[in-house]
Amino acid sequence: xxxxxxxxxxxxxxxxxxxxxxxxxxxxxxxxxxxxxxxxxxxxxxxxxxxxxxxxxxxxxxxxxxxxxxxxxxxxxxxxxxxxxxxxxxxxxxxxxxxxxxxxxxxxxxxxxxxxxxxxxxxxxxxxxxxxxxxxxxxxxxxxxxxxxxxxxxxxxxxxxxxxxxxxxxxxxxxxxxxxxxxxxxxxxxxxxxxxxxx
Amino acid sequence: xxxxxxxxxxxxxxxxxxxxxxxxxxxxxxxxxxxxxxxxxxxxxxxxxxxxxxxxxxxxxxxxxxxxxxxxxxxxxxxxxxxxxxxxxxxxxxxxxxxxxxxxxxxxxxxxxxxxxxxxxxxxxxxxxxxxxxxxxxxxxxxxxxxxxxxxxxxxxxxxxxxxxxxxxxxxxxxxxxxxxxxxxxxxxxxxxxxxxxx
Numbered sequence: 001x002x003x004x005x006x007x008x009x010x011x012x013x014x015x016x017x018x019x020x021x022x023x024x025x026x027x028x029x030x031x032x033x034x035x036x037x038x039x040x041x042x043x044x045x046x047x048x049x050x051x052x053x054x055x056x057x058x059x060x061x062x063x064x065x066x067x068x069x070x071x072x073x074x075x076x077x078x079x080x081x082x083x084x085x086x087x088x089x090x091x092x093x094x095x096x097x098x099x100x101x102x103x104x105x106x107x108x109x110x111x112x113x114x115x116x117x118x119x120x121x122x123x124x125x126x127x128x129x130x131x132x133x134x135x136x137x138x139x140x141x142x143x144x145x146x147x148x149x150x151x152x153x154x155x156x157x158x159x160x161x162x163x164x165x166x167x168x169x170x171x172x173x174x175x176x177x178x179x180x181x182x183x184x185x186x187x188x189x190x191x192x193x194x195x196x197x198x199x
Numbered sequence: 200x201x202x203x204x205x206x207x208x209x210x211x212x213x214x215x216x217x218x219x220x221x222x223x224x225x226x227x228x229x230x231x232x233x234x235x236x237x238x239x240x241x242x243x244x245x246x247x248x249x250x251x252x253x254x255x256x257x258x259x260x261x262x263x264x265x266x267x268x269x270x271x272x273x274x275x276x277x278x279x280x281x282x283x284x285x286x287x288x289x290x291x292x293x294x295x296x297x298x299x300x301x302x303x304x305x306x307x308x309x310x311x312x313x314x315x316x317x318x319x320x321x322x323x324x325x326x327x328x329x330x331x332x333x334x335x336x337x338x339x340x341x342x343x344x345x346x347x348x349x350x351x352x353x354x355x356x357x358x359x360x361x362x363x364x365x366x367x368x369x370x371x372x373x374x375x376x377x378x379x380x381x382x383x384x385x386x387x388x389x390x391x392x393x394x395x396x397x398x
Contacts, residue, residue: 004292005265007246007253014246019231025219027289032218033247034254034263041251045244047206047213048232052240054206055233064233066204090226093203 008034060131062107062124064089072105079103081138085128085157087111087145095143103141106131111144111153125157132164142170207233259330261306261323263288271304278302280337284327284356286310286344294342302340305330310343310352324356331363341369 003009008030015026033041057063058070061083065071072078072092082103086092087110095101110123131137140161144150158168173191175184184192202208207229214225232240256262257269260282264270271277271291281302285291286309294300309322330336339360343349357367372390374383383391 004288005254005263005269007250007265008263011246011250014243019227020224021228028218029220030250031287031289034250038251041247044213045247047210048240048244051206051210051229051233055204064204064207066206070204088230089203090230096202 057107057109057124060127061105062109062127063092063105064107077102080136082141083128083131083137083139084141084143085154086143087150087153091143091145103139104137108144108153111147111149112156113149120156123153125160128157129160132161132166137166139167139169142168146171146173256306256308256323259326260304261308261326262291262304263306276301279335281340282327282330282336282338283340283342284353285342286349286352290342290344302338303336307343307352310346310348311355312348319355322352324359327356328359331360331365336365338366338368341367345370345372 004012004027011030011033012023012026015021015029016023018026021029033044036044054066055064058065058073059068060073061070063070063072067074079102083106084095084101084103085106085108086095087108089107092105092107095105106124106128108123108125108128110118112118112120112123128140140157142154142158144154154170161168172195173188174195175181175188175192181189203211210229210232211222211225214220214228215222217225220228232243235243253265254263257264257272258267259272260269262269262271266273278301282305283294283300283302284305284307285294286307288306291304291306294304305323305327307322307324307327309317311317311319311322327339339356341353341357343353353369360367371394372387373394374380374387374391380388
């Protein structure tokens with residue numbers, strides 16, 4: 001069986017190595033790249049190089065930014081007494097989309113995971129602790145994903161922070177708004193029951 | 200709401216502009232690119248540039264190749280009297296995977312589609328006609344997709360070729376092997392009924 005021509009196969013392989021791109025999608029993308037005009041391909045490659053060279057971590061919150069300090073940390077409008085701690089820059093975007101939270105963030109860039117060889121030093125915990133020294137921050141909201149590793153990371157961090165006299169909270173567990181109870185898993189239902197409120 | 204930092208947003212936009220990549224996938228890909236090591240990113244960009252500069256159309260069959268003439272056209276083992284005409288290089292791969300067809304191919308790179316402003320001159324029909332002049336080819340198998348435009352293209356081409364005394368056939372219509380009759384559409388069932396065979 002003849003395959004695609006080598007340079008095309010190579011490009012397909014490269015696309016297929018990207019996350020959540022299967023073989024068929026990789027083919028479609030490679031064919032699309034071949035069919036693009038030179039300017040578009042140039043702009044695509046420039047975007048990759050540009051992002052790689054410009055994007056780095058905010059000196060304060062470790063979120064991705066093109067500047068030394070990210071827009072949120074630099075903003076005068078944010079509540080500087082509250083910090084929401086998340087795993088990933090995309091989680092910051094998720095909270096920002098709610099238009100409700102006006103505090104600051106801290107991005108851990110991962111969770112503690114002995115199985116994947118990720119120790120506390122590998123994620124941005126020391127940067128978080130360093131932020132607490134000036135006494136401005138009154139509350140840390142732990143918002144790691146509700147996984148075993150996310151919870152363990154939250155516990156680890158809260159044990160470090162509580163002795164400093166800073167309030168540590170975590171997101172409420174419960175049933176998602178608009179969800180169908182029938183499809184809720186039992187752990188979520190147990191947590192929702194435990195956290196029930198007066199109405 | 201603060202968005203991602205501009206160079207990252209730009210990279211996400213570029214990925215989102217690729218076919219079948221949604222906003223969430225584009226984010227995942229952009230973050231993956233940021234997390235890759237320099238060598239891998241270099242190899243990815245090189246694969247794009249390399250494919251763009253090396254891949255072109257075979258002088259004979261218009262399939263993609265790195266050489267002047269593709270491996271199939273250059274092969275001494277193929278039956279040179281039969282040419283299977285397909286829309287797209289991926290269709291060549293589909294037939295090659297069957298390991299049953301040993302003839303040659305011709306890739307049209309599209310179908311005639313007045314609605315999309317694709318006329319017969321825009322696809323590789325003249326290259327197909329040029330191949331017929333030396334009399335070696337005895338049969339043309341039309342294998343455009345079974346769409347209205349694919350069929351119209353097959354009809355157009357067969358009308359050009361038949362006067363040259365060359366046999367023109369098309370793929371059989373019918374129910375796909377292993378399919379559930381219950382889910383077959385009515386047109387397929389009609390075609391399968393029309394094309395029924397003695398057993």
